[in-house]
Amino acid sequence: MIRPKGVLLGSVSIVVSFVIFVVPFLFVLVTAMKDRNEANLLQFSWPTRIVLWDNLVQVVQARDYQLVIAFVNSTTLTVCSVAILVILGAMVAFVLQRRPGRWTRIADFLVLAGLIVPPAVVPTIWALQKIGLFRTMTGLILIEVAFGISFTVLLFKAFIATIPRELDEAAALDGAGPIRMFFQVIFPVLRSVIVTVVVVQSVAVFNDFANPLYFLPGDENATVQLTLFNFSSQFTSQYNLLFTDILLITIPPLLMFLFFNRQIVAGQTSGAIKG
Amino acid sequence: MHDGYHGKNPPPLVRPTTAPRAARRRNPYPLWFLIPAAVIYTVLFLVPTFASFYYSLTRWSLFDQQFIGLDNYIQFFREPGLIGGLTNTLIYAVVTSGLKVVLGMALGMLLTSQIIGRGLLRSVVFFPVLVSTIGVGLTFTVLMNPDQGLINKTLALVGIQGPGWLTDPSLALLSVAFVDVWKGVGLATVIYIAGIVSIPHEYLEAAKVDGAGRMAVFRHVVLPLARPATVTVVILSLIGGLRSFDLIWAMTHGGPGFTSDVIASVIYKQYQAGFYGLSTAGNVILFVLVTAIILPLFYLLNRKEVEQ
Structure with missing residues (x-):
């Protein structure tokens, strides 16, 4: 039952949160629709002439289609690193959860360390150079895996703890080896937490700025976040184009949000509280 | 566990x-x-x-290194531009986590009460968590423009002369911290929502039967029982706040001067300048700072929870 007080409080909250949280996004949208002169006034107003399409074309064509290359790079990075994270993270979590012992206690400690300790930048570049993967997409993918594995393992572990061991026993009785047991029996049961991991990690990797900046420099390798940052110095007097770029980069997370709202919230909270 | x-x-x-x-x-x-x-x-x-x-104990160029003992650390603690990064990191982490706890809990209370538009409000508050930090930073840089920016223009309507949010040396760091809270409070809120809805209904009913008012229920029932959520929010925002780089880099580049530099941006600047040893010393200092703050907190907060 919602009482009149709830209606009043709700209405006030809607207005306040609209001003605080929605207006900045609307500002991005209207500025992206304006022509250059009008956009540079930085006003929060409806455009007198809508030129969103022209802006889009200009942004996409800027610097020899760099934004297109960047979207391809970001997609490659996100898809590959998240796929590796899901498979390796689930394998690690399965063994750590099912087999308590000295080795797994050390591993548990390392997982927590990975969550807390900030990575050392130049020594990581040095390590990448030693194995010949500095300035390569493969190197950056492995970096995202190394830095994201802790959170992934914690999410999977919390979920695997709720799967009864009888399931493993049944599989073992049927003669399944470890690989078959894991990939044909356990992995399918993890579906809901896999969705959570995929959504949470792909948002994190897609939005990552610092790691591509350090470990994959160079224009031809740029990810969308780096392109946006570079555009911000190039487009200082072309706010219409800068905000068109911001608008484009906000679309993938928006789609994720619309489709997976529930899993995202569930993932962020469950992993966080249990970790 | x-x-x-x-x-x-x-x-x-x-x-x-x-x-x-x-x-x-x-x-x-x-x-x-x-x-x-x-x-x-x-x-x-x-x-x-x-x-x-x-x-961190060497002068280093990736190809050769020379052991120089603690010189990098001495330099780090002597130069105002570098040591300023340390204090700024602490200020930034404390301000952002404090605000996230207070606002996250307030929003969590609001969004678990019986109000209209609850689902919509939850989505609106949470969405900024998912969008690009660089995009948010660049947008707010424009909104915080001292003369033309939307924020100061709105303040001017009610007769307030807004400050130079990002150009005033004493304000730049706090302005970035506010944007960090704007972007991150949604995560704190959903953690609090999860914590508050897991409180058994009987407790709230019992408190009401005993004649407790809204404030008393909050202080003596919700606050202690939402403690795990508070622990999580504090630890997550401190870890994030101490490492913070993207937003500061997108909005101020550590400026004006070095007034909004944090350790992470110092690390990047020294790396760019080719002082790899000094940059790595910054990394070690950040490592020590994060562990020195997070580990005791982790044990302290978790132990108290067990005692209850």
């Missing part, structure tokens, strides 16, 4: 009556499952972390 009823000694997987030998030979949870992840993690995270302690 999450093992629940499984306890320390797992029951044998295959019952001994069937095939004891085969069961022992084939452990269904092989340790080699850990190896691929462990190799990546060791090579790209553990080894660099340990190496950072050594390289």
Whole structure:
């Protein structure tokens, strides 16, 4: 039952949160629709002439289609690193959860360390150079895996703890080896937490700025976040184009949000509280 | 921790009556499952972390290094531009986590009460968590423009002369911290929502029957029982706040001057300038700072929870 007080409080909250949280996004949208002169006034107003399409074309064509290359790079990075994270993270979590012992206690400690300790930048570049993967997409993918594995393992572990061991026993009785047991029996049961991991990690990797900046420099390798940052110095007097770029980069997370709202919230909270 | 009823000694997987030998030979949870992840993690995270302690004591150019003892650290603590980054990091982390706890809890209370538009409000508050930090930073840089920006223009409508949010040296760091809170408070809120809805309804009913007012219910029931949520929000926002780089870099580049530099931006600047040893010393200082703050907090907060 919602009482009149709830209606009043709700209405006030809607207005306040609209001003605080929605207006900045609307500002991005209207500025992206304006022509250059009008956009540079930085006003929060409806455009007198809508030129969103022209802006889009200009942004996409800027610097020899760099934004297109960047979207391809970001997609490659996100898809590959998240796929590796899901498979390796689930394998690690399965063994750590099912087999308590000295080795797994050390591993548990390392997982927590990975969550807390900030990575050392130049020594990581040095390590990448030693194995010949500095300035390569493969190197950056492995970096995202190394830095994201802790959170992934914690999410999977919390979920695997709720799967009864009888399931493993049944599989073992049927003669399944470890690989078959894991990939044909356990992995399918993890579906809901896999969705959570995929959504949470792909948002994190897609939005990552610092790691591509350090470990994959160079224009031809740029990810969308780096392109946006570079555009911000190039487009200082072309706010219409800068905000068109911001608008484009906000679309993938928006789609994720619309489709997976529930899993995202569930993932962020469950992993966080249990970790 | 999450093992629940499984306890320390797992029951044998295959019952001994069937095939004891085969069961022992084939452990269904092989340790080699850990190896691929462990190799990546060791090579790209553990080894660099340990190496950072050594390289922070050198003058280093990736190709050759020269051991110089504690010189990098001495330089770090002597130069105002560098040591300022340390204090700024602390200010930034404390301000952002404090605000996230207070606002996150207030929003969590609001969004678990019976109001209209609750689902919509939850989505609106949470969405900024998912969008690009760089995009948010650039947008707010424009909104915070001292003359033309939307924020100061709105303030001017009610007769307030807004400050130069990002150009005033005493304000720049706090302005960035506010944007950080704007972007991150949604995560704190959903953590609090999860914590508050897990409080058994009987407790709230009992308190009301005993004649407790709204404030009393909040102070004596919700606040202590939402403690795990508070612990999580504090630890997550401190870890994030101490490492923070993207937003500061997108909005101020550490300026004006060095007034909004944090350790992470100092690390990047020294790296760009080719002072790899000094940059790595910054990394070690950040490592020490994060562990010195997070570890005691972790044990303190978790232990109190057990005692209750």
